[in-house]
């Protein structure tokens with residue numbers, strides 16, 4: 013979608029906006045998509061309104077306020093003051109909603125890039141919906157952690173407080189359809205190639221391998237958005253990483269690796285891994301939430317995040333009880349730090365047999 | 380499509396690349412789309428190979444060489460030297476094709492932004508495929524005209540030499556479908572609005588008008604890519620502008636307005652205007668092409684550009700012989716100068732009646 017006519021980026025935000033990151037957030041259309049996500053809404057609403065005692069009389073910062081919904085709930089929960097910071101001109105709609113919902117004496121909407129804001133005071137609590145695909149895509153946690161370090165009082169609370177990134181082996185329907193697409197593209201290149209020579213006198217055969225590699229990267233080595241069914245999961249889910257938002261640093265999130273182990277639960281063709289996240293709202297150590305809330309995006313949870321699928325090509329034949337062990341590496345892409353690289357190094361072993369096949373290294377982009 | 384892993388922008392290009400303009404050109408997939416466009420290919424191939432006498436022994440510059448196809452043809456036509464300048468890493472594939480087609484002694488591929496190149500000599504002829512939707516979208520003519528002013532010898536030739544931007548009144552099938560989409564979005568907002576109040580305690584009614592305006596801008600006031608049939612054209616085509624590439628300036632192209640007049644040829648509902656372009660390859664005044672070529676993108680011509688459709692909402696009832704008169708303004712968008720604004724000011728008159736209805740002003744974005 014094109015930028016709405018009104019959108020103007022704050023100076024300073026532009027350099028960080030290589031992928032036109034902010035543009036879509038300037039649309040009500042896109043904010044509405046998020047506001048219609050019932051899993052997301054229920055979790056944040058309960059986290060705030062069912063833990064109103066943690067908000068009462070507090071100074072709250074909403075990082076990336078969008079339409080202002082979290083700020084309005086914080087005000088309803090009894091906050092004394094809420095700073096709602098939003099980079100795009102959506103801030104102007106947030107201001108309208110704040111007014112229309114009668115919380116204008118509590119909520120102050122600030123239009124601008126979080127990192128460039130000066131607040132008149134430190135805050136007791138930061139609330140933010142910053143999660144992207146595979147938790148870390150969009151790298152908005154950068155802004156949330158910077159806001160925490162600059163504006164949160166010592167001992168203050170983060171909502172959400174914890175985040176968990178998980179994966180599991182899959183037998184996914186996506187595999188067959190992407191592979192068919194890949195084959196189709198490669199065969200179309202063949203026809204194109206003949207036409208270039210016969211019709212245009214130009215030999216493009218030397219590019220066939222490059223074209224196939226480009227399509228492979230795009231169709232088979234880029235993570236796919238997908239609504240997984242539980243039946244596609246064929247082994248233990250494993251943890252890729254866990255963060256306490258009160259203490260984690262940008263550096264830890266920007267690049268890390270973890271070893272994993274997963275036991276296969278059925279005889280199947282392992283043709284993918286799935287990835288998703290959960291976030292918990294537990295409050296702070298000093299002031300735990302009386303009603304902790306979890307927002308899950310696991311298979312069948314039906315949020316707008318759905319899950320990410322990483323294809324394993326060629327696939328592996330696995331049996332109940334087989335073990336997968338290896339290392340997952342997650343890092344930002346160099347050219348656009350809001351996007352990710354994921355690398356899986358993998359060995360497959362079977363009781364009584366030992367290692368099955370060679371170690372595999374799989375590389376993926378999350379674009 | 381995401382950027383291919385290899386793509387790195389030249390320093391300097393980045394500031395001009397707000398819309399990630401260059402990213403897609405780094406893909407063979409996208410270059411293939413252009414190479415498969417038979418109308419485009421036939422016109423350029425004939426313009427070069429059927430006018431080989433104009434290329435023989437000449438020094439040629441190919442601005443935005445992509446896969447290098449035009450440079451290879453120029454070499455086949457007998458050019459002494461061809462400089463193929465390409466901003467993206469596609470230049471590396473161009474170098475491979477040049478080699479594989481045996482013209483490496485003639486064609487020098489230079490990877491980098493045209494404006495940042497130093498050539499060892501001035502050139503006799505510039506060839507370039509720079510046209511975007513509605514001719515001017517992408518604003519690549521900037522780079523072509525800058526190259527002309529800096530590198531073309533006095534009296535040198537531009538291929539293409541002339542460009543024509545045209546419009547005509549339509550009765551288009553697109554109108555009904557876009558209007559239905561608009562109505563659907565507005566009615567969905569209504570349901571969303573109720574759910575926000577009942578389920579989340581937040582009143583979003585105040586944003587209804589803003590949402591409708593946003594959807595209107597997107598669905599009804601943005602030009603649409605469309606393959607028009609001749610039967611959708613219901614009146615005289617008119618000229619929006621004509622350029623001689625040898626003399627036109629960036630300033631003239633960046634913003635202009637023209638008056639127009641179109642006589643209606645059938646009783647119909649005028650619900651849109653169509654826009655398209657032709658380019659001519661006539662050679663220079665000093666050395667006219669012996670076989671001039673025209674590349675047309677008019678309705679039914681089936682190039683990848685197709686046509687642009689600008690909806691007229693609400694539509695106008697017109698009769699055979701009615702006259703439309705007015706002014707078309709074309710300008711770059713402020714935020715992204717590669718995109719366009721189009722404004723039509725319009726009066727409708729009928730013999731024996733005079734002016735029918737008030738003057739209308741219609742605004743469109745080409746995104």
Ligand SMILES: Nc1ncnc2c1ncn2[C@@H]1O[C@H](CSCC[C@H](N)C(=O)O)[C@@H](O)[C@H]1O
Pocket residue numbers: 034037038046047075076077078079080081082097098099100102124125126127140141142152155
């Ligand atoms: N550094 C930053 N400063 C200010 N706003 C930011 C930001 N990074 C992201 N944002 C904004 O954060 C929002 C994230 S989407 C969440 C919107 C809203 N809080 C809700 O829950 O519905 C977007 O509107 C985006 O424009």
Ligand SMILES: Nc1ncnc2c1ncn2[C@@H]1O[C@H](CSCC[C@H](N)C(=O)O)[C@@H](O)[C@H]1O
Pocket residue numbers: 401404405413414442443444445446447448449464465466467469491492493494507508509519522
């Ligand atoms: N200022 C500039 N400098 C160098 N290359 C440019 C440029 N502006 C656009 N380009 C390149 O110009 C190409 C236009 S598409 C045409 C490609 C090729 N000449 C063909 O006819 O098939 C793209 O590959 C784009 O990357």
